Amino acid sequence: MTIAARNVGWSAGGRMVLDGVTLEAAPGQVLGLIGPNGSGKSSLLRLLAGLRRVASGVVTLDGRNIDRCPRGALARRVAMVEQQAATEAPVTVLDVVRLGRVPHRGLFSSWNAPDAALVDQVLCHVGLHALRHRLWHTLSGGERQRAQIARALAQHPQELLLDEPTNHLDVQHQLEILALIRRLPVTTVVALHDLNLAAMFCDNLVLLQNGRVRTAGAPADVLTRQRLLEVFGVSAHLGISPHHGRLHIQFLPPQPR
Numbered sequence: 473m474t475i476a477a478r479n480v481g482w483s484a485g486g487r488m489v490l491d492g493v494t495l496e497a498a499p500g501q502v503l504g505l506i507g508p509n510g511s512g513k514s515s516l517l518r519l520l521a522g523l524r525r526v527a528s529g530v531v532t533l534d535g536r537n538i539d540r541c542p543r544g545a546l547a548r549r550v551a552m553v554e555q556q557a558a559t560e561a562p563v564t565v566l567d568v569v570r571l572g573r574v575p576h577r578g579l580f581s582s583w584n585a586p587d588a589a590l591v592d593q594v595l596c597h598v599g600l601h602a603l604r605h606r607l608w609h610t611l612s613g614g615e616r617q618r619a620q621i622a623r624a625l626a627q628h629p630q631e632l633l634l635d636e637p638t639n640h641l642d643v644q645h646q647l648e649i650l651a652l653i654r655r656l657p658v659t660t661v662v663a664l665h666d667l668n669l670a671a672m673f674c675d676n677l678v679l680l681q682n683g684r685v686r687t688a689g690a691p692a693d694v695l696t697r698q699r700l701l702e703v704f705g706v707s708a709h710l711g712i713s714p715h716h717g718r719l720h721i722q723f724l725p726p727q728p729r
């Protein structure tokens with residue numbers, strides 16, 4: 473057991489955003505969070521990261537209430553990549569990725585060779601090494617997204633929480649980033665809108681609807697024709713791909729009303 477939520481509730485703007493959510497990410501597993509817009513995926517990730525406090529229930533890390541984990545230990549262990557991470561400061565890609573090392577070495581301790589090697593390695597992994605001296609505001613949306621992922625990887629986390637890590641990426645980088653995450657020996661919880669990517673790269677899925685867990689389990693058990701219709705309002709043909717052996721969904725255009 474690594475990161476888990478038990479019966480978690482959270483409210484905002486005077487209404488329940490998450491209600492009775494229970495999930496558990498097994499060590500090394502890639503757990504996908506899926507659900508329509510506004511179903512609570514980002515809110516749940518922030519609770520799992522300890523960035524917000526639950527109103528009811530509990531989030532645990534190795535069975536321990538996350539609220540009782542020292543902040544420093546949490547920062548060394550759990551990395552989060554949120555959807556938007558804007559900055560106006562004149563920082564380079566390298567500056568941003570180096571921030572991932574801060575929880576391990578402190579802001580003012582001197583930079584050392586293993587830190588530098590790790591930062592170089594993660595920049596190569598996300599294909600940004602050549603752009604490492606570029607200023608943040610000159611980057612494209614996808615390059616920023618890959619830099620944020622590199623920052624999280626530089627943190628060398630045991631748990632990686634990713635909110636829509638592929639939404640700005642071209643198809644090659646979508647596949648490469650998710651394949652990289654899958655290879656890493658970390659426990660990952662990732663919110664994804666692309667259900668085919670979720671089926672291809674996640675071990676298990678949690679389907680949220682209106683802040684509640686509608687169902688959870690293996691992709692082929694969660695993503696059924698009936699559920700796609702009921703939860704997302706779309707018709708689709710589903711089958712196991714003969715090319716990669718995972719569930720593949722072919723969406724059908726909506727019928728004219």
Ligand SMILES: Nc1ncnc2c1ncn2[C@@H]1O[C@H](COP(=O)(O)OP(=O)(O)OP(=O)(O)O)[C@@H](O)[C@H]1O
Nearest residue numbers: 484485486489507508509510511512513514515516
């Ligand atoms: N701070 C807040 N104040 C008021 N409402 C909020 C707040 N944070 C989230 N919500 C609402 O909670 C619901 C869930 O939001 P959340 O961003 O978690 O959903 P999501 O599944 O990540 O959505 P999306 O797929 O569109 O990114 C939404 O209706 C949102 O408007």
